Amino acid sequence: METQLPRIVITGVGLAAPNADNLKTYREKLLAGISEITEIDLRYFGKAPAGICTFPETKYRKKKENKRGTRAGCLAVYCANEALADAELAIDHYKRSRIGVYVGLTEHGTVETENEVYNISKYDYNVDYWTHHHNPRTVLNNPAGEITMNLGITGPHYSIGAACAAGNASLIQGVQMMRLKEVDMALAGGISESTGSFGIFASFQAQGALGSAQDPREACRPFDTSRDGIVVSEGACIYVLERLESALARGARIYAEIVGYAMNSDARDYVLPFHERQTECMELALERAGLQPEDIDIINTHATGTKQGDIEECKAIRNLFGDAPNTYINNTKSIIGHAMGAAGVLELAGNLPAFDDNLVHPSINCQNLDPECELDNMVFDKPKQLKSVNTILNNSFGMVGINSVIIVKKYK
Known part of the structure; x- marks a missing residue:
């Protein structure tokens, strides 16, 4: 007899988007078609349309911790905590060793590396001025690891590099690990800190794939005959994933089932x-x-x-x-x-x-x-x-x- 796979549901959502820092506001602005894409002036590159997130960066950890960590980690920690709050779920509801953290990334580390190269350029490229925090900031598991340190999670954490399919890939990983009973709850989602990277903008421009418009809010225009490329945005979204029976047992609100x-x-x-x-x-x-x-x-x-x-x-x-x-x-x-x-x-x-x-x-x-x-x-x-x-x-x-x-x- 075929064993039925556990059913996995979404019970919490935490996000930071270029136009909102919570799902309610985000949905309202999407329905109204309100874009808050702006123009940034990036070091070495110049001006370009971009999506920048505004959210309370010190809501869940101190400014000093954010400074030691990364922008991606800051986004990750905020969204993970918001997802748990949205799910009305205390972190110790499940054993912390049975919680998995899976974060999708297109790239990670280029922002930190570019910043360090710029910093030592002020000192004739003397590497004595290179930060000793660089390695832990640039390892691929960094954003997922920053979540575990903030929340005291001792279960598995890692990042999934899957280009722009990475957010979906992280959800798939979370579902699979829960169906294998490797973990009892998962924090799964994706992060982008790409707006801090000169290399990202320069590469898209070199490919002829960087969007432009007099009004930056009109620069991203899929399907339109005049479209000319991508608008680079930062952002993050983390979901709480639970098995259906566990979610029902605690009376959780269920956003959706991943089928x-x-x-x-x-x-x-x-x-x-x-x-x-x-x-x-x-x-x-x-x-x-x-x-x-x-x-x-x-x-x-x-x-x-x-x-x-x-x-x-x-x-x-x-x-x-x-x-x-x-x-x-x-x-x-x-x-x-x-x-x-x-x-x-x-x-x-x-x-x-x-x-x-x-x-x-x-x-x-x-x-x-x-x-x-x-x-x-x-x-x-x-x-x-x-x-x-x-x-x-x-x-x-x-x-x-x-x-x-x-x-x-x-x-x-």
Whole structure:
């Protein structure tokens, strides 16, 4: 007899986005299409549109601790504590040795390294002035480790490097570890500190993939014929994941059940996406969820505002959802920019409240839809009211050909 896998649910959400530091405000601004993308003046690079987070950085640890740690760790600690508070869950409800921390990252350490190189440039590049904190700041597990130190968690922690699919990958890791009974609760999500890195902006510009506009709030415009690239944003989102029976036993509010997921690889190119593998990734997630394309109410697209990326994803969606007349399509990056390792989890979080209000938040900044991106039921500028929302599919794809899909379902 086949053993039924434990059912895993989301019971808490903590986030920091370029337009909000909590889910309620974040949802309100997404529904209203309010972007707070601004212009930054980055050392060595100059001015560029970017998404910057404003949140109470010393709410859960002291300024001295933040100074010793990293910007990514600061975001991680804030969001982990907010997620626990949102779940109304004391950290010692579960044994601390049975809590896992899984954090998705696109990159980590470049900000710290660039800062140190700049600092020693003031001293004729004398490495005696290089900080002894650099190594622990730049190891990949840093943000996850900073969470464990702040909360006294002694279970496993690590970061998952999966380019811009990393947020979804961390959720998948959390689900798998809980189903294997390696841990009893997980803090899983993604972090981006990319706005501090000259190298990130310079690389996207060198690729011809950095978004621009006179008004920075209009720089990220997926699907539009005039789109010219990505808007780099920082951000973070951490979820509390619990087994369904444990959540019910403590009377927890349940945001959603994670019912399907998949990851695969294009195996073709360093940066160019491939719609066939994206289609296969969505198909596998649907199969694992026991759903058909027509069962999906909302698809939150990965689309970043790059021409080929938008087109390939739309081809993939068209391939699979061409006969799904009640599936609606939106995009969150048009409002908050591209939060890299946090993109998938922030975008999913912004759609979770649809299970309560039955609204599809809109994409913005698309004045002239690219014919190659045209799909039925794309939601632009204003929210779309549905009779009910029961399922959400979230796409996140990344460089070097990595694809991820998460499907969540309303718990009834």
